[in-house]
Amino acid sequence: xxxxxxxxxELAEKLRKKEISSVExxxxxxxxxxxxxxxxxxxxxxxxxxxxxxxxAEEADRILSKDPNASVLTGIPYxxxxxxxxxxxxxxxxxxxxxxxxxxxxxxxxxxxNSEKSVLLxxxxxxxxxxxxxxxxxxxGPSKNPWDTTRIPGGSSGGSAAAVAAGLVPFALATETGxxxxxxxxxxxxxxxxPTYGRVSRYGVIAMTSSNDSPGTIARSVKDLAYTAEILxxxxxxxxxxxxxxxxxxxxNLRSDLKGVKIGVPKEYFVSGMQxxxxxxxxxxxxxxxxxxxxxxxxxxxxxxxxxxxxxxxTPAEISSNLARFDGIRYGHRSKDAKELLDIYAKSRExxxxxxxxxRIMTGTYALSAGYYDAYYLxxxxxxxxxxxxxxxxxxxxxxxxxxxxxxxAQKIGTAKDNPLFGYIADQLNIPASMAGLxxxxxxxxxxxxxxxxxxxxxxxxxxIGPQWGEQNIFNIGHAxxxxxxxxxxxxxxxxx
Amino acid sequence: MILTTEQVRKIAALARIKLTDxxxxxxxxxxxxxxxxVSELEKVNTDGVEEISQVTGLENVLxxxxxxxxxxxxxxxxxxxxxxxxxxxxxxxx
Numbered sequence: 001x002x003x004x005x006x007x008x009x010e011l012a013e014k015l016r017k018k019e020i021s022s023v024e025x026x027x028x029x030x031x032x033x034x035x036x037x038x039x040x041x042x043x044x045x046x047x048x049x050x051x052x053x054x055x056x057a058e059e060a061d062r063i064l065s066k067d068p069n070a071s072v073l074t075g076i077p078y079x080x081x082x083x084x085x086x087x088x089x090x091x092x093x094x095x096x097x098x099x100x101x102x103x104x105x106x107x108x109x110x111x112x113x114n115s116e117k118s119v120l121l122x123x124x125x126x127x128x129x130x131x132x133x134x135x136x137x138x139x140x141g142p143s144k145n146p147w148d149t150t151r152i153p154g155g156s157s158g159g160s161a162a163a164v165a166a167g168l169v170p171f172a173l174a175t176e177t178g179x180x181x182x183x184x185x186x187x188x189x190x191x192x193x194x195p196t197y198g199r200v201s202r203y204g205v206i207a208m209t210s211s212n213d214s215p216g217t218i219a220r221s222v223k224d225l226a227y228t229a230e231i232l233x234x235x236x237x238x239x240x241x242x243x244x245x246x247x248x249x250x251x252x253n254l255r256s257d258l259k260g261v262k263i264g265v266p267k268e269y270f271v272s273g274m275q276x277x278x279x280x281x282x283x284x285x286x287x288x289x290x291x292x293x294x295x296x297x298x299x300x301x302x303x304x305x306x307x308x309x310x311x312x313x314x315t316p317a318e319i320s321s322n323l324a325r326f327d328g329i330r331y332g333h334r335s336k337d338a339k340e341l342l343d344i345y346a347k348s349r350e351x352x353x354x355x356x357x358x359x360r361i362m363t364g365t366y367a368l369s370a371g372y373y374d375a376y377y378l379x380x381x382x383x384x385x386x387x388x389x390x391x392x393x394x395x396x397x398x399x400x401x402x403x404x405x406x407x408x409x410a411q412k413i414g415t416a417k418d419n420p421l422f423g424y425i426a427d428q429l430n431i432p433a434s435m436a437g438l439x440x441x442x443x444x445x446x447x448x449x450x451x452x453x454x455x456x457x458x459x460x461x462x463x464x465i466g467p468q469w470g471e472q473n474i475f476n477i478g479h480a481x482x483x484x485x486x487x488x489x490x491x492x493x494x495x496x497x
Numbered sequence: 498m499i500l501t502t503e504q505v506r507k508i509a510a511l512a513r514i515k516l517t518d519x520x521x522x523x524x525x526x527x528x529x530x531x532x533x534x535v536s537e538l539e540k541v542n543t544d545g546v547e548e549i550s551q552v553t554g555l556e557n558v559l560x561x562x563x564x565x566x567x568x569x570x571x572x573x574x575x576x577x578x579x580x581x582x583x584x585x586x587x588x589x590x591x
Contacts, residue, residue: 104572240558334578381548437552
């Protein structure tokens with residue numbers, strides 16, 4: 001029986017019908033993780049939690065045997081980006097400064113999945129502290145794209161995206177700050193959900209940019225994302241920015257047509273430098289949405305090009321503040337060479353942080369320093385308000401926006417690493433929605449030839465952006481698209497199929 | 498926007514990161530590239546615009562200030578890099 005590329009809902013059905021147990025499912029996916037997910041293979045996993053997983057699966061089987069109303073996620077294996085604190089399980093943020101760090105509590109989303117008896121198989125690789133768009137800034141080396149292992153999977157949630165793409169887990173937890181779910185989902189040909197800011201709790205997620213950080217999921221279909229969204233969303237007293245708004249039954253509400261739905265196509269998202277073949281795929285996808293009954297309206301968002309500039313100031317600024325806590329004092333790496341207190345800070349941080357983290361901390365320190373605050377941070381937060389207003393205006397006219405997630409398909413590993421602007425440019429189409437706290441999806445919509453080798457085709461992602469709290473809008477559009485296309489059912493060769 | 502080596506050393510000192518001379522030069526160039534990139538923002542007219550810091554419009558989320566015991570005390574102490582009994586050990590300050 002082949003299970004690797006089944007959706008959560010299909011696996012849940014098998015569990016309910018007793019065709020398979022959660023323990024069997026867990027062992028099956030653990031084997032795949034150990035065979036394809038490790039350092040010398042996709043390098044998608046930093047830690048494998050076999051013992052804990054098998055215990056949890058036994059627990060799930062007990063619940064499934066007596067509760068016919070158990071959640072669709074009960075007994076389903078998953079992986080979590082190594083940015084989510086997991087009690088008693090090493091959590092590194094892919095940084096040497098947290099190499100041996102073992103959290104004393106679970107992040108809220110991990111607790112929620114624990115309550116459902118979902119089965120954590122391990123922790124996935126990411127750009128160090130989620131600073132990057134390729135996983136190349138990870139202290140443990142880059143993850144590889146399952147469609148072509150010489151290419152980047154995207155980042156920062158590259159390990160999570162690669163793991164789902166290669167069928168090592170049915171879904172994975174990931175986080176977004178400015179494209180870190182949508183970009184790797186796009187480059188790896190899987191589905192990613194970036195929630196409205198405050199829809200999902202940040203508690204226990206190692207902080208990057210607190211005004212943006214949004215934990216979400218990567219999975220094989222929009223329907224699966226909708227299931228995870230129902231479980232992960234909600235108010236959390238431990239994160240005061242979470243909302244008390246009701247959580248719709250996203251999955252049950254899904255529709256298979258788009259009659260009466262107005263979809264905006266923002267012309268500024270067809271940027272110069274975009275691969276023509278990517279642009280073609282996006283237009284083909286828009287035609288499909290039209291077939292489904294949607295009304296397509298061209299719209300204009302003139303401030304789009306400033307989104308990544310705002311991000312390039314706000315993000316390092318908040319990083320410099322959030323990463324001040326990693327000082328070698330209370331936990332994490334402490335330099336052995338320190339002779340006095342100031343040395344503990346400066347040497348522990350020198351030894352513990354990689355180049356990208358140092359670059360962002362210093363950029364942010366500068367942008368917030370005396371005399372520069374008004375010119376950088378304050379200016380950026382003013383432009384950010386204009387970006388929010390511009391989106392609000394356009395959502396008076398349309399229910400959602402569609403465009404590309406990333407202007408180019410996956411490039412070779414090693415070509416992004418030394419460009420200090422790589423992430424800001426790769427994520428230029430993802431960042432504006434992030435700065436405005438909007439929910440968005442990236443879903444597969446075809447393949448395009450790479451720029452360096454026309455014999456290689458890599459996945460293209462369609463981005464769907466909704467108004468704040470408009471998750472249902474984007475899930476409906478994505479799901480309807482997936483009822484008449486099968487791009488989301490494609491999977492890479494070479495992983496046991 | 499070109500930073501000087503002195504500026505980079507000052508930023509690194511504020512950020513509590515020790516840098517070698519080579520790193521100072523490397524980051525001087527790279528930070529200059531980033532600052533150059535963001536300088537385009539000056540072109541956006543923000544006269545009379547108020548800055549935004551909370552995009553979903555929440556303000557002053559309050560809770561009661563009640564003291565409670567931490568359930569994590571022992572686990573937190575166990576993760577100290579250096580300790581003496583239950584005390585966190587650091588280098589002398591004076």
